[in-house]
Amino acid sequence: MARHGRSQRISEIRSTVESLEMPTSAIEEWRYSSIDDLDLAKYLIDSDQSRVRESESVMAASVLEANGKSLVIKTYNGIIDPKFEPPAEISLTSLDPEDIAHDFSGADLFSNLNALLSHPISLSISSTYDSTRPVIVLRYLDADKSTAVFPNLCIKLEPGARAQVIEVLLSPPEAELLVVPMTKIFQEERSSLSYLLLQDLGPKCVMVGHQASRLMANARLRSMSIVAGGDYARLFTTSTIAGTGADSSLNAAYFGSGDQVLDFRTLQEHSARNGRSELYFKGAAANDSHLVYSGLIKVDKGASSTDAFQTNRNLVLSEGARADSVPNLDIQENDVRCSHASSVGPIDEDQQHYLESRGIKPDLVQRLIVGGFFAEMADRIEISGVKGALMVLAARKWEDLRQ
Amino acid sequence: MTSQHVLRIENLQANVGPKEILRGIDLEIKSGEVHAIMGPNGSGKSTLSHVLMGKPGYQVTGGSVHLDGEDILALPAWKRAQAGLFLVSQYPIEVPGVSLEDALNAAFETGARDAADLHENVLREANELGFPLALLGRSLNVDFSGGEKKRNEMVQLAVLKPKFAVLDEIDSGLDIDALRDVSKRVERATNDDQLGVLAITHYSRLLKELRPDRVHVLVRGEVVATGGSELAEQLEKTGYAEYGVSEDLKEAVGADVFRLPR
Numbered sequence A: 001m002a003r004h005g006r007s008q009r010i011s012e013i014r015s016t017v018e019s020l021e022m023p024t025s026a027i028e029e030w031r032y033s034s035i036d037d038l039d040l041a042k043y044l045i046d047s048d049q050s051r052v053r054e055s056e057s058v059m060a061a062s063v064l065e066a067n068g069k070s071l072v073i074k075t076y077n078g079i080i081d082p083k084f085e086p087p088a089e090i091s092l093t094s095l096d097p098e099d100i101a102h103d104f105s106g107a108d109l110f111s112n113l114n115a116l117l118s119h120p121i122s123l124s125i126s127s128t129y130d131s132t133r134p135v136i137v138l139r140y141l142d143a144d145k146s147t148a149v150f151p152n153l154c155i156k157l158e159p160g161a162r163a164q165v166i167e168v169l170l171s172p173p174e175a176e177l178l179v180v181p182m183t184k185i186f187q188e189e190r191s192s193l194s195y196l197l198l199q200d201l202g203p204k205c206v207m208v209g210h211q212a213s214r215l216m217a218n219a220r221l222r223s224m225s226i227v228a229g230g231d232y233a234r235l236f237t238t239s240t241i242a243g244t245g246a247d248s249s250l251n252a253a254y255f256g257s258g259d260q261v262l263d264f265r266t267l268q269e270h271s272a273r274n275g276r277s278e279l280y281f282k283g284a285a286a287n288d289s290h291l292v293y294s295g296l297i298k299v300d301k302g303a304s305s306t307d308a309f310q311t312n313r314n315l316v317l318s319e320g321a322r323a324d325s326v327p328n329l330d331i332q333e334n335d336v337r338c339s340h341a342s343s344v345g346p347i348d349e350d351q352q353h354y355l356e357s358r359g360i361k362p363d364l365v366q367r368l369i370v371g372g373f374f375a376e377m378a379d380r381i382e383i384s385g386v387k388g389a390l391m392v393l394a395a396r397k398w399e400d401l402r403q
Numbered sequence B: 001m002t003s004q005h006v007l008r009i010e011n012l013q014a015n016v017g018p019k020e021i022l023r024g025i026d027l028e029i030k031s032g033e034v035h036a037i038m039g040p041n042g043s044g045k046s047t048l049s050h051v052l053m054g055k056p057g058y059q060v061t062g063g064s065v066h067l068d069g070e071d072i073l074a075l076p077a078w079k080r081a082q083a084g085l086f087l088v089s090q091y092p093i094e095v096p097g098v099s100l101e102d103a104l105n106a107a108f109e110t111g112a113r114d115a116a117d118l119h120e121n122v123l124r125e126a127n128e129l130g131f132p133l134a135l136l137g138r139s140l141n142v143d144f145s146g147g148e149k150k151r152n153e154m155v156q157l158a159v160l161k162p163k164f165a166v167l168d169e170i171d172s173g174l175d176i177d178a179l180r181d182v183s184k185r186v187e188r189a190t191n192d193d194q195l196g197v198l199a200i201t202h203y204s205r206l207l208k209e210l211r212p213d214r215v216h217v218l219v220r221g222e223v224v225a226t227g228g229s230e231l232a233e234q235l236e237k238t239g240y241a242e243y244g245v246s247e248d249l250k251e252a253v254g255a256d257v258f259r260l261p262r
Helices: A004-018 A058-066 A109-117 A349-356 A364-381 A387-401 B046-052 B075-082 B100-110 B119-128 B148-158 B176-192 B204-211 B227-239 B247-253
Strands: A071-076 A120-125 A135-140 A148-150 A153-156 A162-170 A177-179 A184-188 A192-200 A206-215 A220-227 A232-241 A249-256 A261-270 A276-285 A291-297 A308-314 A323-332 A336-345 B005-016 B019-030 B034-038 B058-067 B085-088 B095-099 B164-170 B196-201 B214-219 B222-227
Touching: A004 A109, A058 A162, A058 A192, A071 A249, A071 B019, A120 A135, A153 A162, A153 A192, A177 A291, A177 B075, A177 B100, A184 A220, A192 A206, A206 A220, A220 A232, A220 A364, A220 A387, A232 A249, A249 A291, A249 B100, A249 B214, A249 B227, A261 A276, A261 A308, A261 B005, A276 A291, A276 A364, A291 A308, A291 A387, A291 B148, A308 A323, A308 A364, A323 A336, A349 A364, A349 B075, A364 A387, A364 B095, A364 B100, B005 B046, B019 B046, B019 B058, B019 B196, B019 B222, B034 B176, B034 B204, B034 B227, B046 B058, B046 B085, B046 B196, B058 B095, B058 B204, B075 B085, B075 B100, B085 B148, B095 B204, B100 B119, B100 B148, B119 B148, B119 B176, B148 B176, B164 B176, B164 B214, B164 B227, B164 B247, B176 B196, B176 B204, B196 B204, B204 B227, B214 B227, B222 B227
Parallel strands: A071 A135, A120 A153, A135 A162, A148 A177, A153 A184, A162 A192, A177 A206, A184 A206, A192 A220, A206 A232, A220 A249, A232 A261, A249 A276, A261 A291, A276 A308, A291 A323, A308 A336, B034 B196, B034 B214, B085 B164, B164 B196
Antiparallel strands: B005 B019, B005 B058, B214 B222
């Protein structure tokens, strides 16, 4: 039955892909992006996963070390290590596609290519799983020639299940990859998930990623995305409050340097009553980098007693850097508490003077403030090692800024 | 014993934008002395503290400030602090993600000072000053109450051990018990470390706790009178009227300014 469902779906996707055109920056959802520079034709689809190298990442190491007793699943160009044996409380079998078939309002060429070409890893986590033992999906991506890779992870939490899942995307510095990751999270009622994405791709990569979550009644999600690498890296995040009382917290921390373009699009959708979603995305831009944030809170008719908040903060650290921030609300219900806030600017002059007046030299003050800007994020997710990873990110990009 | 230091302010004039605020101030503070500056709202008290610490937006138009002969107005704020000047801010700034110890460590690093006992010193001072230990690892001043902010400033002062401290309305936001704790710590610093103090205040209740050696009355950007603690008592009775400040202004400032606590 499930197999039939999947093959039927693939034929649908195939016809969808054929009908979709390559997006351009003239489309609102791709405004400010680097999509016009992307030449899809130069990327191969096929690659030899046996030659994928396991790249080092200090940032990832700080999270891996802090989570010693984790369950590590290694994948090579999106394909799971065939030797991997899951524990009894985790099922790796393919999920019923209907379970995780989210409505992507942002469904685009890339998410459809992923659906067609990926080898999905489906984690179904039961309520008996030891929630103190994080599941780490360590994705090594690599190829000699320009190659497109399609990591796909589906996480399903059964009713009442609790889990921590960490997904890490790594590639060697010289690899030229188009990375199109897709992560779908489906949480049954009363389940609780902490999810961390750590993206430390090489500088020649382009990433066009999607992450989507769907929360049933009283489910709770704490999500954090830390984005460091890529020449152009885009992440489209959607979270749907599909059951009464569900609670979603979406966070991201990113730091651009060189001429990176880091591009974030978000959708918080409330289709059930009494839900809560809180989004907090923070970025810093050094050198000639460019940050983009565009987010929408959508509250459907009937989703009463909704709390939905959206905050985007951007720290612009050099003359050549810039950030665009576009928050939006679409509210179809009266009984809601919604807010959005965004800021773009340099280091706060009062903070700078206050710390200097304690006798701290100016460059050290700036490093403290930028470090603090990210360190503050660590408290927003209950996964060990996040603060360490954020500090590694800040220190590394600080070096880029000083060069 | 610590050696004798001198903070000398001569004919200091300063503007905020086009407006002249300080019109020639002369003060000399030596190690271990406590000087108080009193004055009605708008007299330039806070401007003086900001000018001393080099806050952006304040232009010095004349005069000089020397710390042990060094022209500190020529220095950026961080070098003034390293030279031994500390400002207890009236409105301490929130710095997300940066803890008290992060900041103190960075100040010690800048001054190439030995930070081996820093953590221990912070704990001791926080205990003595009644600053909640749970706040030590938290972001500076973020979600601190008014009293916690002032105690936090005092922990910094006590650990950094400057030569001179400007206390800018340290009494605002403090209840009488907190005011006593803070004043005791300042007094001990003046005795043990020979800290020189310039206490700027609205309220004479601070001066009852701090017991200044000298009281200066600042009106319209000028020191119009200098005396001992009897001057504060006299101000309590007469207000600023004899310095040309109208009773209306006294009303606007609030009667509390002119009254010592019983």
